[in-house]
Amino acid sequence: MDLVGITNANQCNQEQQTVSTAEDYNDNSSELYYSEESEDDDPTGFGLYGKITTAQLREALEESTAIAKDAVQPNKLEIFLHQNYGDHIVNLESTETIETSGFPYIIMFHSFNEHASELRCYTDMLYKSALQYGDDICFAITDFDNYEAVLNYRPRAETYWKRCKKLGFSKYRRPDIYAVDTDNHIYQFVGQLNADNLKQFSHQLMNDELYKSETIPKDDEEGFVRIGVASNFEQLVLKSDIDIFLVLYSSKCPCSRELMPILEEVGKLLQDEDIIVVKINAETNYLPLKYYAWYYPTILYIRRDDKNNLIEYSASTRSVTDIINFIARHATDDLLEYNRSGRHRFD
Known part of the structure; x- marks a missing residue:
């Protein structure tokens, strides 16, 4: 050179x-x-x-x-997951919302950020499912506080979550587990929590077996109470242009059975109003998470112009008069037969 x-x-x-x-x-x-x-x-x-x-x-x-x-700096939880489970389980941050992504999720909620090592018995169960179904399902964990962010959902029973926070962390409190399919249907895992049942839950999600719906009865419109099922829920409730008085019940629940004849009487008294009384067996029909029944019967009033505002009936008594008073008070328009206090206009 x-x-x-x-x-x-x-x-x-x-x-x-x-x-x-x-x-x-x-x-x-x-x-x-x-x-x-x-x-x-x-x-x-x-x-x-x-x-x-x-x-x-x-x-x-x-x-x-x-x-x-x-x-490139991973947090402690991500390091814990990678060391123990490789890439089979991911951590969902509060900024990540589950939307239609082309593949389903199974998500486990607990206090993982602070107590991952103490909750390993639960992540071990999830790992066993991930080993078998991880090619088709994304298995994830996140904290309780991320319900709204991850699932785009705020639980109705806020007192329940406040109580959980007040009591503090307990490794014996079982996690909440949800499956989210590719159509953004959200299902909660119920029953005894063990590795085999979690695998079955994963299998049902992968094979589209979680979406349960009874058939629409042929005589649905003949009575004073409409019968809702998963297949007609969107058309009957979500797209309705009139108010809905919705009862989520279980056929196994004695209180639900006692309420059925009362509902018929309420429906009969309101047959000329712009209100539909609807009952749905929540145990045998899939419902969006927003309408999850924490107990039976769960009774909701839904105004036609405010579908996101679920007004819950929480009175201890459920007589015909009590329910009419509740409906008259919350109806979008004044009732023809009753004033806002539930008193008959022509008495």
């Missing part, structure tokens, strides 16, 4: 060293890059254009280094 070549090579190496570390920059120096012909170019790669000082370049390099460091 000739003298000119050696000189050029040394100069090139010096320039590479100059732009490689922030410590080599002289903050008092003036323009580092500038070209009249290429003023819009970014020779630094940091989004700096035109006249650039070494102070600007130092700041950009330090910021980029800090961002890169944060981006």
Whole structure:
């Protein structure tokens, strides 16, 4: 190599060293890059254009280094999951909302961020399902506080969650487990929690067996109370242009059975109003998580112009008069036969 070549090579190496570390920059120096012909170019790669000082370049390099460091720094929970379960179980952050993503999820909620090691018996169960069904289902864990963020859902029974927080962490409190299919249907795992039942739950999700619906009865419109099932829930309730008095019941529940003749009488008295009385067996029909029945019977009033506001009937008595009073008070429009207090207008 000739003298000119050696000189050029040394100069090139010096320039590479100059732009490689922030410590080599002289903050008092003036323009580092500038070209009249290429003023819009970014020779630094940091989004700096035109006249650039070494102070600007130092700041950009330090910021980029800090961002890169944060981006690759896993938290303790992610390290725990990777060390014990590889890539079979993921952690869902509060910023991640489950939406239609082309594949289903099974999500376990507990206090994992602070107590992952103490809850390992539950993640071990999830891992066994993930080993068998992980190619088709995403298995994930997250904290109780992330219900609303992850599932895009706020539980109705807020006093229940406040009580859980007040009592504090307990490794004996079983996690809440939900399956989310590709149509964004959300199902809660119920029954005894063990590895075999969780595998069965995973199998049902993968084979679309969780969506339960009774057949729509042929005589549905003949009585004073409409019969809802999973198949007609959207049309009957969610898309209804009139108010809905909705009862979620269980055929095994004595209180539900006692309520049925009362419902018929209420439906008869309101047959000329813009209100539909609907009953759904919540044990044998899938319902969106928002309408999950925490107990039976769960009674809700849904106004036609505010479907997201579920007004829950919480009175201890459920007589015909009590229910009429409740409906009259919350109805979108004044009833024809009753005033807002539930008193008959023509008494």
